[in-house]
Amino acid sequence: MAQPANPHAMAPSRPGRTRTAPPMKPGNWPSSTRYRTYLAFDFTGVIYLLAGFAVLGAARAFAKGPEAWSALLASYRSPLWLLFHALALASVVFVGVRFFGLFPKAQPARIGPAKPPPRPLLHAMLYAAWIGATVLLCAILGGAIL
């Protein structure tokens, strides 16, 4: 069942002489896989907001001293934290894959004299940068470097 759109959507700046029926949203949105994927993409913003608070909490514990930091690390072993971090990881992967899929076509054919690389190469470069950054971060956090 279609829902009403904004009543002024696509309306002319001055109303015409004929009375019109208000605009409706597409009826297929609630059941459309594409549209649900788009909403899920947007919903990940909520996950990142919560993750942001979690990072602030971690910084606060770090500032308080070793005991608070150890307590925080211990709390991360609870199933709720594990579930949240798994959800956050899934969100990052989902957003990354969707963004990397859409990013290459958002590059203009030329910017002045400069041209972007071919789309498949650009796509591959994005994944290479992502994997490279992840490996580097894991190496730093794991104590392998620095």
Next chain:
Amino acid sequence: MSDLKKKTFVVTRFDPDKDQVPKTQSYEIPCRPEWKVLDALNYIKDEVDGTLSHRWSCRMAVCGSCGMMVNGEPKLTCKTALSDYGDHVEIGPLANFPVIRDLVVELEGFMEKFKAVKPWIIRAKEAAPEEGPYRQTPEELAAFKQFSMCINCMLCYSACPVVAQEPDFLGPAAAALGHRYDMDSRDEGAEERNAVFRGDGTIFHCSYANECSEVCPKNVDPAAAINQAKLLAVLDWAKGFVVPRKGAK
């Protein structure tokens, strides 16, 4: 006649002189297997109910007149095969548009958005006719050709979640058309259009849902055009801090 199959069409009806809100009306008609959705509507109009109003013209996906919602999704009805649907087909006016009558929507708001992006070649100084046409290489043409294939069918506006919520949003087809001229090597009006693109309610409201490109019957890919235009508009804005704009004192 044995290849005729009956299908039920639930069509949105709205008479501005009688109805407060749109209603639906069902028609059961015999359909040929090769019919498009538009053929069924024309059959209803010609043989069953002459009061039904809908727009159509070329019947070959060129004029962009016959865009409607078919089972809740924006479609060009002359290009949409009935065989892709079951025995029950719902047809409504394009979503996100005010409805004038039955399946006919108000176009004036769309036309205003089109004019806003100055969809013509802008030159700082027009060349004299005796200097000949502005020439262009195939490579220069390729930079914008895809975006010039738009037939103004408005399906992209019907599919766009931002259009549904934000009346000021420029929308997919108009933004793609503006970007088409910005990418045209003969044009010198990118600065003017970028100012429009950066204005209130314009391309930066696009959240890249990509629905416009999914429903486009001509593979114009308006979502790509809008997001390319975003980048160029930002670069143009940044350039304004370094290079004085034309007309600036």
